[in-house]
Amino acid sequence: xxxxxxxxxxxxxxxxxxxxxxxxxxxxxxxxxxxxxxxxxxxxxxxxxxxxxxxxxxxxxxxxxxxxxxxxxxxxxxxxxxxxxxxxxxxxxxxxxxxxxxxxxxxxxxxxxxxxxxxxxxxxxxxxxxxxxxxxxxxxxxxxxxxxxxxxxxxxxxxxxxxxxxxxxxxxxxxxxxxxxxxxxxxxxxxxxxxxxxxxxxxxxxxxxxxxxxxxxxxxxxxxxxxxxxxxxxxxxxxxxxxxxxxxxxxxxxxxxxxxxxxxxxxxxxxxxxxxxxxxxxxxxxxxxxxxxxxxxxxxxxxxxxxxxxxxxxxxxxxxxxxxxxxxxxxxxxxxxxxxxxxxxxxxxxxxxxxxxxxxxxxxxxxxxxxxxxxxxxxxxxxxxxxxxxxxxxxxxxxxxxxxxxxxxxxxxxxxxxxxxxx
Numbered sequence: 001x002x003x004x005x006x007x008x009x010x011x012x013x014x015x016x017x018x019x020x021x022x023x024x025x026x027x028x029x030x031x032x033x034x035x036x037x038x039x040x041x042x043x044x045x046x047x048x049x050x051x052x053x054x055x056x057x058x059x060x061x062x063x064x065x066x067x068x069x070x071x072x073x074x075x076x077x078x079x080x081x082x083x084x085x086x087x088x089x090x091x092x093x094x095x096x097x098x099x100x101x102x103x104x105x106x107x108x109x110x111x112x113x114x115x116x117x118x119x120x121x122x123x124x125x126x127x128x129x130x131x132x133x134x135x136x137x138x139x140x141x142x143x144x145x146x147x148x149x150x151x152x153x154x155x156x157x158x159x160x161x162x163x164x165x166x167x168x169x170x171x172x173x174x175x176x177x178x179x180x181x182x183x184x185x186x187x188x189x190x191x192x193x194x195x196x197x198x199x200x201x202x203x204x205x206x207x208x209x210x211x212x213x214x215x216x217x218x219x220x221x222x223x224x225x226x227x228x229x230x231x232x233x234x235x236x237x238x239x240x241x242x243x244x245x246x247x248x249x250x251x252x253x254x255x256x257x258x259x260x261x262x263x264x265x266x267x268x269x270x271x272x273x274x275x276x277x278x279x280x281x282x283x284x285x286x287x288x289x290x291x292x293x294x295x296x297x298x299x300x301x302x303x304x305x306x307x308x309x310x311x312x313x314x315x316x317x318x319x320x321x322x323x324x325x326x327x328x329x330x331x332x333x334x335x336x337x338x339x340x341x342x343x344x345x346x347x348x349x350x351x352x353x354x355x356x357x358x359x360x361x362x363x364x365x366x367x368x369x370x371x372x373x374x375x376x377x378x379x380x381x382x383x384x385x386x387x388x389x390x391x392x393x394x395x396x397x398x399x400x401x402x403x404x405x406x407x408x409x410x411x412x413x414x415x416x417x418x419x420x421x422x423x
Contacts (some may be wrong), residue, residue, distance in 0.1 A: 037338075037345055038275070038345050038347070038372065038373065038400060038401050038402070039269050039274075039275040039277075039342075039345060039346040039347070040119065040122060040275070040276055040277070040346065040347045040348075040349070040397060040401060041265060041269070041278075041279065041346060041349065042100075042101055042119055042145055042277070042278045043278075043279045043281065043325070043348070043349065043351070044097060044100050044278075044279070044280050044281065044351065044352060045321065045350075045366075046097060046280065046281065046283060046352070047299065047302040047352075048352040048356060048365075048366060049068060049318055049322075049352060049366045050068075050311065050314055050315060050318060051355065051364070051366065053066055053067045053068045053315055053318070054068045054069065054081075054366045055366070056069065056081060056083075056381075059378075059379050059380070059381035060378060060379060061378045061379075068319070068322045069081060071323055072322065072325070072326050072329070074326075074330075075326070075329050075333075075370065076377055077376055077377040078329065078333070078343060078370050078371060078376050078377075079329075079348075079368055079369060079370035079371075079376050080368070080369050080374065080376045080377070080379075080380060080417070080418065081367070081368050081379050082367040082368070082379075082380050082381075082382070082393070083367075083379070083380075083381045083382065084364055084382025084384050084387050084388060085364070085365050085367050085387055085388055085389070085390040086355070086362060086363045086364060086365050086387040086390060087103040087353075087389065087390055087409070087410055088103075088105075088387075088410045089105035089106060089410070090104070090105060090106070090353070091107075091108065091362050092106065092107050092108025092109075092362070093108070093354065093360030094354070094360065095107040095108035096108075096353035096354060096362045097143075097353045098114055098147075098153075099114070099353065100145055100351075100352075100353040101117035101118050101119055101145045101146070101147070101278070101394075102114055102115045102116065102117045102118070102409065103115075103390070103391050103394075103410045104409075113151045114151045114153075115147065115149075115151065115409075116147060116148060117145060118394045118397070118398060118408055118409075120134065120146055120148060120149070121398065121403065121405070122134075122275070122398070122401055123276050124149075125401075125403060126275060126276075129275075130272065130273060130274045130275055131167075131235075132166075132167075132268070132273055132274040133276065134146060134274060134276040135163075135265070135268050135273075135274045135277045135278070136154050136155065136156040137156055137157055137158070137261050137265060137277065137278065137279045137280070138156035138157070138158045138261075138279070138280040138282055139158060139257040139260075139261050139279075139280070139281055139282060140251050140257055140282055140283075140284060141158055142155045142158065143155075143156060143280055143282065145278040145280060146278050156280060158257075158261075159247055160245040160246075160247055160260040160261065160263075161244055161245055161246065161247050163264050163268075164244045164264060165244070167237065167238075167264070167267065167268055167273050168237050168239070168240050168244075168267075168271070169244070170236070170237055237273075238271040238272070238273065240267060240271060242267070245260055245263065245264070247260075250289060251284050252284070252286045252288055252289040253290055254281075254283055254284075254288050254298065254317075255290065255291065255317075255320040255321065256290060258321060259324045259327070261279060262279075262324055262325070263331075265277045265279060266331045266332060266335070269342060269346060270335050270337075281321065283297075285297050285298070286298075288317060291316055291317055291320055293312075293313060293316050294313045294316050294317060295313070296313055298314075298317055301313050301314040302314060302357035302358060303357065303358050304358050305358060306358075328348075329348065329370055332346055332348070332371065333371075343370065344371060344372070344421075345371075345372070345373070346371050346372060347370075347371055347372030347373075347374075347397050347400060347401075348371050349367070349368075349369050349393070349397070350367075350368045350369075350370070351365055351368060352365060352366055353365065363384075363387055364387060365390060367390065369397075369418070372400055373400060373421050374418050374419065374420055374421065375418075375419045375421055380415070380417040389409075389412055391408050391409040391411035392411050392413055392415040393415045393418070394408050394411065395407065395408050395411045395413065395414050395415070396414045396415045396418045399414065400420065
């Protein structure tokens with residue numbers, strides 16, 4: 001008997017998963033006092049960043065700031081820049097963005113199945129502690145960096161007004177009751193069909209049983225989210241003193257849209273609505289607006305072939321993106337919480353799954369880590385051809401978030417150069 005995804009989703013439920021859910025929530029709450037103070041943000045630039053303008057020529061602490069990092073000059077001691085990092089066996093050019101936070105090998109392959117992203121490990125540990133276990137954002141699309149244990153991508157939100165509404169606006173009593181009814185209906189449907197799934201299981205062979213387990217994991221994840229959403233629906237949302245944002249209709253205004261998402265990410269973290277944010281900075285191939293001197297599409301410019309005119313326009317666009325990133329860091333540093341800045345409490349990972357968009361090279365990735373309680377101010381350089389695993393940075397981040405993790409993906413340990421403040 002061949003069990004298809006569509007057939008399973010019609011037949012599988014999650015009543016079996018409820019005891020597991022209770023254990024997960026209990027474990028998350030027990031860890032909260034030690035771990036909840038720290039947050040993380042992961043930012044991915046789909047078209048990478050031009051290496052010569054990003055990577056310092058010298059390693060260590062006394063490096064000269066290259067053009068892009070010069071924009072971040074006021075934060076020199078708040079970030080560490082890395083060169084010579086990548087994910088071993090992650091290839092495929094643009095396909096590698098699927099593996100940026102997972103390190104799953106060969107994402108362009110026909111049989112590729114993704115693994116859990118490290119941000120979702122954090123979300124699992126803290127399940128139910130915040131209104132949103134994780135917040136996936138994209139400046140103009142639904143793709144995200146976040147992947148569940150079942151290998152499913154969590155769709156990102158790209159409408160600032162809708163995200164703001166979810167974060168801060170409370171509907172009328174009638175609207176709230178409608179939301180409750182929807183959640184209860186979803187749980188009832190999942191519970192009601194679980195018996196049918198168990199009947200199917202009796203008639204399945206080995207491969208189909210494996211597929212059933214895979215789908216059951218996905219349904220358990222769905223049930224956990226429904227359970228958490230119901231627990232938070234009656235709690236007041238935080239109040240903020242800023243007006244709701246207006247969506248930018250013009251998709252060519254890629255920098256303006258990026259800035260709106262950064263603003264939302266800051267508000268979500270500052271209001272303690274979530275402790276995990278992922279953000280994909282993407283493009284649509286059209287000529288960007290509001291950037292003087294640019295008359296060619298961003299994607300076309302990323303395939304510059306070292307043409308000086310294209311490189312100059314590409315640098316104009318990427319300079320604007322770096323300015324937006326700088327202003328995001330500034331907002332985090334200006335926000336105080338219990339005697340610390342929000343930047344001190346938030347690890348901000350910024351980078352790309354491509355070292356060069358022009359050649360679709362997935363080695364020597366542009367990686368920067370800011371804030372989060374680490375000692376910064378250095379360029380940590382590895383061999384540009386024989387790269388060190390990016391996952392070593394991820395393990396250090398997970399440990400900084402209070403997780404007892406020694407390995408993730410292709411890691412060989414922690415990133416030894418990342419020392420915590422006070423150590």
